[in-house]
Amino acid sequence: MKSLKNKPENILVCVAWPYVNGEPHLGHIAGNNLPADIFARYHRMAGNNVLMVSGSDQHGTPVTIRAKEENTTPKEISEKYHNIWSETFKDLDFSFDLYTKTGTENHKEVVQKLFNLLNEKGYLQEKVSKQPYSEESEMFLSDRYIEGDCPHCPSRTKGDQCDNCGKDFEPIDLKNLISTIDNSKVTFKETNHIYLKLPEFQEDLNKWIKSKSYWKPAVKNQSLGFLSKGLIDRAITRDIDWGVEVPIKNYEKKRIYVWFEAVIGYLSASIEWAESDKNISNNKDIWKEWWQNPESKHFYFQGKDNIPFHTIILPAILMGSGEYNLPYDVVANEYLNFSGKQFSKSKNWAVWVSDFLKEYDSEALRYYLTSIMPESSDSDFTWDSFFESNNNELVATFGNLVNRIQSLIKNNFDNVVPNFEKIDDKDNEMISEIKRSYESTGNFLEKRQFRNSLKEIMNLAKLGNRYIDQKEPWATIKSDKQIAANTLWVGANLISNLGVLISPFLPKTSLKISSMFNFGNVIPEWKYREAKSGIKINNISPLFKKIEIEK
Known part of the structure; x- marks a missing residue:
């Protein structure tokens, strides 16, 4: 192992931002939050300069849907669940330097600044396109909320890829479309949007990803597979009224698409931390040590469904800006299942963290989830x-x-x-x-x-x-x-x-x-710690409690 103490590194630990439309379950914890916390804690002990950030994604469509179900506003529902997630992370001893949310003024300013920078550099353009629309709900729908007959096989499917045959398609190619929100009929309406010119980054992204010899094969292969299909322009605005405002004229009734603004959250959170009292250095520009010092390393802890957003989309945005470091590694895990089936908030198939901690100790949970962590294949909680x-x-x-x-x-x-x-x-x-x-x-x-x-x-x-x-x-x-x-x-x-x-x-x-051993209430350094002869030992209660199993 190299000696990190001799030359401290700047380590940025970025953890996936959850949709706050419900409580966290164990799948959320095992997939990205727990490994990120272990990694951050280790590097602090090894003497490195660690900044660990994340936050609640308050602007996703799932939040607006949950608000309708509970007859409240997206702001109220996202604040409610943001507080629940924040408390859960404290209960599990996750050592975030900052856990924030996308609803802050700071996040809005950072996102809009980056949007304008990409626009000035010519990486954005306006296009007219046809988008799914529910007349009954009077709203445009994202791909995940439409269902229809696959154009390639006799199956009903959602979004832009068939669950049965695996083939891609444009949503407009689906037949007998309905909204999965209320089963209403879906049509397509023309609308103006701003697009990110992803094809302009295809070659640079390809070279960059191929150079990552230490990435997990699944991460690298999925990313190169995504590129092999050829990148297309992607809309970064939507016809909704909940989210970050688009900073250009005639877009007052639209918002920046969540997939664009959420990945910028790592940058906005770093800036927010630097400007807060959590930063004891008093240097409000210290975030640049992680984002603009080329020797710094960024680690993004994600689930496998988030890989392209952190190996394609985010790097393209950062390349386009020309100002910030690219990811060093995207540490994507597979899924943690529950008794053979995938955790699902919508289907209520989960072990909720709050329920678990009412009965069992957080240390027992951290240990068990680490021991079965789905690092290279799906694993199963029983x-x-x-x-x-x-x-x-x-x-x-x-x-x-x-x-x-x-x-x-x-x-x-x-x-x-x-x-x-x-x-x-x-x-x-x-x-x-x-x-x-x-x-x-x-x-x-x-x-x-x-x-x-x-x-x-x-x-x-x-x-x-x-x-x-x-x-x-x-x-x-x-x-x-x-x-x-x-x-x-x-x-x-x-x-x-x-x-x-x-x-x-x-x-x-x-x-x-x-x-x-009376070593004090401090985090130890990552090195041999001698218990010297003559030290008075304090009696401590048993470290762990046996669980009595009912037969």
Whole structure:
């Protein structure tokens, strides 16, 4: 692992902006928020300059639909669910430097400025097109809210790609169209819109994506596949009255399309953070260190359905501006399913985070979701595997190791880390394994391989349990107290460093272990942390609770 401490890097951690038309479920957490938080926490510990931002997408069509269902306004519904999402992220200990929303004045100004900049550079143009329209609802519809007969196969489908045959089409090619909102008939009406000239970026995007040797194959292949079809101009305005206003004449009744303005949220959030009291540097231009310093690295944590927006659309906007850094990596995960079926807000097939946290601990959830994180293929949440994860791994392996060593030191050395003398080969091997774990775990974290990094830590805990079993300090204390002291000095250092290694994954657990050794209520550095002889150990309650399973 390279030494990050010698030369701190600027790491921008960008997390997908959720539509706030409902409460968050576990699929939202496992796909992008949890891996982003682990990654940000690790890089802070490694001494890097980390800025982690995201926010609520308040302007998507799903928000306006939910507002109609609840007989309220989009503003009220988006504020309601924005607050719920914000609180949920706090409950899960996500370490956002700023979690904001697209409804701020700052976001509007940044989006409009970028819109005008692209317009001045000739990357925008006005076109007349026919768009789906519901006479009954008196509104234009986005592709996701129309359904009709596929022009390529005998199936009913939505949007601009058939769910059955997989072929693309223009929505106007669908037959027997209806609105999925109210089943009303859909026609097409002419309307003026502003388009982004994506074809002008085709060649540069192709070269840029091909150069990304470290991207996940699924991300790179999907992006190149998207490009291989040939980019077309895409509308960046819509006939709606909810969203960011279009900053040109005759567009007062239209708004900027959410797919354009939401991806600019990473930039607007960075600027908002820099101008807020959360920025302790007092340098309001410090956001430029992440956005305009070419050595800075941007990491975008997304679900696989969001890949083209962050490998094609956002980079095109940034290229067109000529002012900002492009993504370094788009860390897209597959889907987390629930008992074999995809999580779905609309179908109410989900485990809602708020319900989960009423019954179970957030650390148990963070651990389990990391252990099954859908990094390269879809994974499945089941209650049985969650219970097994908590009871057999957190409680029986990690928690038991800490409890055993703490009890032995308490009962035999008055809660003081004992002195060591002439430690043997097994003791030295255990200390070496602890130090080696920093490199192996760190290497996996650098590569965004979170499941493997967690396995490394749990393997160290398992090795620690075997070490204690083999050394039998409860027996040697009766025959040779110094050998027992050596064993428990190693054990104390094992606990101390497991507390450091587990910190990006289980921050509360890490702080409990720090308090055990009086290390203070601070995030540790990513390096070996010695529990020196003579340190008074504070008794802590068991780190994890066994879940009693009803039969």
